[in-house]
Amino acid sequence: MKTLVVVNPNASHGEAGRDFEKSISSLLREEIADYDIHITTGPEDALSFVTKNPNYDRIISVGGDGTLNEIVNGMIKGKSNASVGIVALGSGNDLARTINLKHNYREMVKIAAGENVRKIDLLKVSYVDMNGVKASRYAVNVVGAGFDAAITVRMIKSRFKTSGKMAYLLSFLIEFFTSKTYPLTFIVDGEETSGSYFFLTMANGNYFGGGMRIAPKALVDDGYFDVVGVSKMSKLRLLYHFPKIYRGEHLVVDTVSYRTAKNISLKSDRDVIIQMDGEVVGSLPMEISICEKALKIASA
Secondary structure, three states: OOEEEEEOOOOOOOHHHHHHHHHHHHHHHHHOOOOEEEEOOOOOHHHHHHHHOOOOOEEEEEEOHHHHHHHHHHHHHOOOOOEEEEEEOOOOOHHHHHOOOOOOHHHHHHHHOOOOEEEEEEEEEEEEEOOOOEEEEEEOOEEEEEHHHHHHHHHHHHOOOOOHHHHHHHHHHHHHOOOOOEEEEEEEOOEEEEEEEEEEEEEOOOOEOOOEOOOOOOOOOOOOEEEEEEEOOOHHHHHHHOHHHHHOOHHHOOOEEEEEEOEEEEEOOOOOEEEEOOEEEEEEEEEEEEEEEEEEEEOO
16 A cells, blocks of 8 residues: 655644654554655645645645645645555544544554545635635634634744643733634525624534644534524623633533534624634635535544
8 A cells, every 4th residue: 555644744733743753653563554744834834745745545634724625625626546545643633632643653653654544625715815815724623703813813923832721821811812703694404594792613523722622513524514693692601611612611601602503604794714633724605505425534
């Protein structure tokens, strides 16, 4: 099986690069006799390389959710039929949490190098990119509009030297005092809804923000994505309920909306940025549709 290993050396503040050299590379050699390696040099490099090299049977992502997103989009763009293995070394690793991938290098490598795969859904997203041009991209785990994307921007700018969960919490607390709600109008499977929201999240997986269980009922292979919205409430009340998101207990709060969908279109009369798999990619308007069982992913 022809294998490519894509390493993002800057993931998790350089931890991925250091740990790949110290231990992961030798663990991979134990499981796979021969593989090609590509070390990324910056944003979009993984996407570009995978697009231009579609003839691999298996691609192993050594990095975070953003690295995985680039690999998957490169595969689709290059018409690759490869399966994907994950050695999760990013700040968030939220998809790895969803599929119960333990943070143990030997275990992750063994699964990534194995022959067992499962097919999971993807989200096809049309949006406006950072240059104001209409673009299309696929999300593996989650797409968010509003407050959560603003928090992601703050995380990127601040570069907290801490875990994904703590970095998200610190960014939340800073952003919390200046953020306002966003007027959003969205159509889910033909039904239109409007309101003021702190954020709206379209989730294929359960987690975002380094461990927040935003969509506790989501399944990565059920042919639907979960739409979770947090609408206008006092900031004191938002702060009170916020810890429930980590436990997945927030869906019972009356200002939290939840439903499943196959399609959604979303717009606003304000400038609203969006994040995809933990990376800010552009802004509204946006359309999302489910692509059922479109990705083969290594599984225990």
